[in-house]
Amino acid sequence: ASDSVQSYLKPEVGTMFVFFTGGIVFLTLILNGSTTQFLLHLLGLGKLSATKLRVLKYTQYEMLNKALEAFGDLRDDEELGPVDWVNVKKYITCLNNLEDEQAHPHDVPDKDDHVHTMNLKDTRVRLLNGVQAAYWGMLEEGRITQSTANILMRSVDEAMDLVSSQSLCDWKGLRSNVHFPNYYRFLQMSRLPRRLVTYFTVERLELGCYICAAFLRAHRIARRQLHDFLGDSEIARIVIDESTAAGEEAKKFLEDVRVTFPQVLRALKTRQVTYAVLTHLSEYIQDLGKTGLLEEKEIVHLDDALQTDLKKLQRNPPLVKMPRVRELLNTHPLVGALSADVRDPLLSNTKETIKVHGTVLYREGSRPIGIWLVSTGIVKV
Structure with missing residues (x-):
């Protein structure tokens, strides 16, 4: 096969192939590489907008303040003595x-609607960038899984395209993953197999809880960062209020889960905290190695044990344990206060039922037909 190929490809062809390939690479690096910056400058593509220039100048003044703070902390040294600001500067x-x-950056002499709109758009983008950065941090901390992070990142990307025409709308891209299907009211009935109950509860609610908790945390972090950077400007307040309002549905969902299935939240929190503690311990061991207090062999031995625990956590995460209604009744304060001769007949005549949010249990003046014992949930009187 090699002989037949060589009969078709003569040495001259190989030389030409190398010449043209090398020529294209050479021209790309020399001509394109040296003229790209000039072309961008000529077309004005490298220029910053007036909004970004104002933010840039504002940031330089903030940098100067930070530099003076750092100088104040470092100017006098126990070993080397003092230094003056003029030489450092x-x-x-x-x-x-x-x-x-x-x-x-938001102080404009004249009330210009166009400038106001551009500042509003720019501030929304900055807050969404902060939200996305917070999601990355939560992924590294183990607060969210990779699949959840993908959904959250995509919601930010979609919202970025609409910052000039709408208020912050990254929650819209998450809403379809956060809901309570109607069939949830049947899940805690004791005649259903426990594995089936656990499967439906965990698989359907877990993602929604992760998304809501991450959304609220990321927006809270981004709002604080934006306020620290821009202060109490009118535009910053508008965007911060948009961010706060966007989290109301997420708060409502988590509250519904807390009332109906608190076991789900406890299992997720246990998983997050366990991962965070193991990660923190791993970082502590590495820090001891950097300071020379631990030798390499000791670090490897300890870190291997921690990594084994992390893998075990990922393979067998905390499961949601859904108690049966009878178990809940046995721990009910009213039932526990009754004597055995009264409690046993009462429990033997109980009827288990699930009532959805907003259902009326009893109207004043109606004929009493029994006693309601609320084991899980809340009642408004």
Whole structure:
């Protein structure tokens, strides 16, 4: 086969192939590489918008304040003595030539609707960037799984496309994953197999709880960061209020789960905390190695044990244990206070039932037909 190929490809063809390939690479690097920056400048594609320029200048003043804080902490050294700001500043050329006084990026002399819209769009993008960064952090911490992170990231990407025409809308991309199907009211009935109850509860509610908790946490982090950076500006307040309002449905879902299936939340929290503790211990061991207090063999031995526990957690995470209604009744405060001769006949005549949110149990003045013992849930009188 090699002889037949060589008969078709002569040495001259190989030389031409190398010549043209090398020529294309050479021209791409030399011509394209050297002229791209000039072309971008000529077309104005490298310029910052007026909104971003204001934020950039504002940030430079904030950097100067941070530099002065750092200098105040470091200017006097126990071993080497003091140093002066003038000499240090000579080497910090990125903060030179700051003219005029510091101005907030949202302070515009005239009430310009276009500038207001651009500032609003820019601030929404910055908050969504903070939300997405928080999701990455939660993924690394083990608070969310990779599949959940993909859904959350996609919701931010979709919201980014609408920042100029709508208020923050990343929750819309998550709503379809967060709901209570109607058949949930049958799940706690004792005649259903426990495995079936656990499967439906965990598989259907777990994702919704993860998404809601991550959404609320990420927006809370992003709001705090935005406020720390921009302060109490009017536009920052608008975007922060949009973010707060977007989390109301997520809060409501988690509250419904807490009332109806608190076991789900406990199992998820147990998983998160266990992962976080093991990860923290692993970091502690690595830090001891960096300081020289532990040798490499000791680090490997301890970290292997921690990694084994992490794998065990991922293979066999905490399961949701759904108690039967009779178990709940046995621990009910009213039932526990009764004597055995009264309690046993009462429990033998109980009828298990599930009532959905908003159902009326009894109307005042109606004929009494029994006693309601609420084992899981809340009643509004």
